[in-house]
Amino acid sequence: xxxxxxxxxxxxxxxxxxxxxxxxxxxxxxxxxxxxxxxxxxxxxxxxxxxxxxxxxxxxxxxxxxxxxxxxxxxxxxxxxxxxxxxxxxxxxxxxxxxxxxxxxxxxxxxxxxxxxxxxxxxxxxxxxxxxxxxxxxxxxxxxxxxxxxxxxxxxxxxxxxxxxxxxxxxxxxxxxxxxxxxxxxxxxxxxxxxxxxxxxxxxxxxxxxxxxxxxxxxxxxxxxxxxxxxxxxxxxxxxxxxxxxxxxxxxxxxxxxxxxxxxxxxxxxxxxxxxxxxxxxxxxxxxxxxxxxxxxxxxxxxxxxxxxxxxxxxxxxx
Amino acid sequence: xxxxxxxxxxxxxxxxxxxxxxxxxxxxxxxxxxxxxxxxxxxxxxxxxxxxxxxxxxxxxxxxxxxxxxxxxxxxxxxxxxxxxxxxxxxxxxxxxxxxxxxxxxxxxxxxxxxxxxxxxxxxxxxxxxxxxxxxxxxxxxxxxxxxxxxxxxxxxxxxxxxxxxxxxxxxxxxxxxxxxxxxxxxxxxxxxxxxxxxxxxxxxxxxxxxxxxxxxxxxxxxxxxxxxxxxxxxxxxxxxxxxxxxxxxxxxxxxxxxxxxxxxxxxxxxxxxxxxxxxxxxxxxxxxxxxxxxxxxxxxxxxxxxxxxxxxxxxxxx
Numbered sequence: 001x002x003x004x005x006x007x008x009x010x011x012x013x014x015x016x017x018x019x020x021x022x023x024x025x026x027x028x029x030x031x032x033x034x035x036x037x038x039x040x041x042x043x044x045x046x047x048x049x050x051x052x053x054x055x056x057x058x059x060x061x062x063x064x065x066x067x068x069x070x071x072x073x074x075x076x077x078x079x080x081x082x083x084x085x086x087x088x089x090x091x092x093x094x095x096x097x098x099x100x101x102x103x104x105x106x107x108x109x110x111x112x113x114x115x116x117x118x119x120x121x122x123x124x125x126x127x128x129x130x131x132x133x134x135x136x137x138x139x140x141x142x143x144x145x146x147x148x149x150x151x152x153x154x155x156x157x158x159x160x161x162x163x164x165x166x167x168x169x170x171x172x173x174x175x176x177x178x179x180x181x182x183x184x185x186x187x188x189x190x191x192x193x194x195x196x197x198x199x200x201x202x203x204x205x206x207x208x209x210x211x212x213x214x215x216x217x218x219x220x221x222x223x224x225x226x227x228x229x230x231x232x233x234x235x236x237x238x239x240x241x242x243x244x245x246x247x248x249x250x251x252x253x254x255x256x257x258x259x260x261x262x263x264x265x266x267x268x269x270x271x272x273x274x275x276x277x278x279x280x281x282x283x284x285x286x287x288x289x290x291x292x293x294x295x296x297x298x299x300x301x302x303x304x305x306x307x308x309x310x311x312x313x314x315x316x317x318x319x
Numbered sequence: 320x321x322x323x324x325x326x327x328x329x330x331x332x333x334x335x336x337x338x339x340x341x342x343x344x345x346x347x348x349x350x351x352x353x354x355x356x357x358x359x360x361x362x363x364x365x366x367x368x369x370x371x372x373x374x375x376x377x378x379x380x381x382x383x384x385x386x387x388x389x390x391x392x393x394x395x396x397x398x399x400x401x402x403x404x405x406x407x408x409x410x411x412x413x414x415x416x417x418x419x420x421x422x423x424x425x426x427x428x429x430x431x432x433x434x435x436x437x438x439x440x441x442x443x444x445x446x447x448x449x450x451x452x453x454x455x456x457x458x459x460x461x462x463x464x465x466x467x468x469x470x471x472x473x474x475x476x477x478x479x480x481x482x483x484x485x486x487x488x489x490x491x492x493x494x495x496x497x498x499x500x501x502x503x504x505x506x507x508x509x510x511x512x513x514x515x516x517x518x519x520x521x522x523x524x525x526x527x528x529x530x531x532x533x534x535x536x537x538x539x540x541x542x543x544x545x546x547x548x549x550x551x552x553x554x555x556x557x558x559x560x561x562x563x564x565x566x567x568x569x570x571x572x573x574x575x576x577x578x579x580x581x582x583x584x585x586x587x588x589x590x591x592x593x594x595x596x597x598x599x600x601x602x603x604x605x606x607x608x609x610x611x612x613x614x615x616x617x618x619x620x621x622x623x624x625x626x627x628x629x630x631x632x633x634x635x636x637x638x
Contacts, residue, residue, distance in 0.1 A: 104481070108430035108431050108434040111423055112427050116599070121594070123595075124588060162477065261448035275440070283450070285453070285455045285456075286456060
């Protein structure tokens with residue numbers, strides 16, 4: 001009897017066998033539907049676990065029993081926020097689990113450029129012993145981190161270990177962890193000329209959309225490395241392409257783009273001062289496991305009628 | 320008069336204009352000969368500054384006034400040690416200045432593999448948006464550092480910042496900085512199975528030559544990354560090629576080789592689990608400047624008749 005009325009959790013992706021087992025063992029009375037983008041049983045689901053890119057407004061309308069969406073991702077900009085909010089559906093995410101893979105990706109790309117890894121790999125392909133790599137050092141540089149939250153501060157911590165001076169830039173200008181100083185957005189222009197590296201991990205919000213303009217790139221050092229690991233709409237393609245063509249900066253390392261997947265004929269693919277990373281900086285073989293580490297305690301609370309979740313998303317702020 | 324009898328310092332490489340200027344300004348009474356592998360004035364030199372690979376036994380015999388060889392490098396294995404020693408010539412090097420570029424190179428290569436940078440670069444060349452990068456994390460792994468001296472400990476410090484457990488291995492087994500534990504060479508076999516990364520920064524000495532044998536590679540994890548940033552004779556080509564062909568380990572990142580330059584037809588160039596770095600991990604745009612930071616105080620002491628240099632090389636130990 002209880003079984004039939006049990007809570008139904010619909011996954012729109014398929015966790016590995018052992019991860020499914022972990023859930024089934026922890027929650028014998030819950031019905032889990034592990035599907036691959038299959039919404040045929042949407043009407044029954046009280047809880048949906050999704051990567052956040054497969055729910056349209058009509059899906060939310062159809063899901064009459066839906067009370068909680070757990071997004072196994074950080075960004076929620078592809079979800080129909082106002083419909084979800086209107087229906088009083090709780091949204092939670094996995095904020096925090098991207099910290100390790102993302103900060104490792106940022107450091108990997110940055111050190112790779114400083115130590116000339118693209119050059120070294122290319123010489124190997126050509127079979128040439130060429131020692132004129134032009135390698136330089138990360139130590140002693142200054143980094144500006146746009147969005148020094150959980151991920152940005154972790155990047156700051158690692159950069160400081162390499163002897164890098166860190167400046168944070170956020171909405172409040174309140175001092176953030178592992179930043180030597182933090183400035184609010186309006187002071188961005190003033191600190192840009194100090195930075196050898198400009199790293200964004202900002203989410204997409206009305207405030208961050210096209211935050212960086214042509215003037216910002218003119219203010220950067222001409223040997224600056226710009227790294228966008230937040231969201232692609234931080235800067236328009238037009239502004240960024242201009243900056244790269246005019247060599248206003250030396251490199252752009254991009255994990256996110258205005259249009260994803262990046263279109264086949266997009267100039268970024270072939271520009272010699274651009275690294276295209278296909279939005280994988282948060283990927284990790286440990287990703288789903290960590291998402292479950294967040295989801296399981298929340299689901300336990302849910303079943304007891306408690307709603308004091310970790311990682312509740314504020315749909316108005318957008319993160 | 321003094322001028323004519325002034326100390327003559329022969330450089331066998333040519334520092335940049337501003338570096339030459341720095342020396343001339345500091346030592347107006349010293350005669351500096353900045354040449355490119357030109358030994359025509361060898362007989363006059365009291366001091367030679369060299370990268371250490373251009374002095375043969377006959378050069379030492381010819382250099383009747385030579386009293387001090389300053390090697391702007393770490394390894395002295397290409398120098399005619401016994402002749403130098405017999406003639407009582409002092410040798411000093413630039414030990415310590417490689418710490419920053421080398422540890423950055425090691426971390427760059429290691430993070431690049433963990434975060435799938437070779438894959439990402441290749442997809443960009445092909446113009447393909449492929450997110451199946453297989454990226455994993457450095458955090459949580461265990462690293463074994465062969466030779467945890469100045470450079471090895473700096474690598475250890477950075478690895479620890481990334482949440483890596485560090486084990487050192489040296490001659491004495493005495494605890495080294497930034498190592499959670501340190502074992503002597505005979506215990507190497509016992510700790511190898513724990514290591515996800517095995518990094519050597521060992522110099523070339525009779526003791527380290529072919530220190531690693533086939534058995535050591537069988538003892539490593541099959542997903543271990545082996546990084547040789549010390550000297551190429553740590554392991555024979557034959558042993559290493561066998562280990563890579565048999566997939567006893569997952570990657571070798573090699574900055575040093577038994578034969579350098581690596582011969583055109585060497586299998587390492589094209590093996591898909593080898594990164595060939597042409598002995599550039601210590602290179603840096605700041606290299607010569609830092610060498611002068613060591614040379615200048617020593618030269619001041621020399622001119623005052625003092626011999627308590629920093630970085631005197633013990634020719635018998637070989638470093």
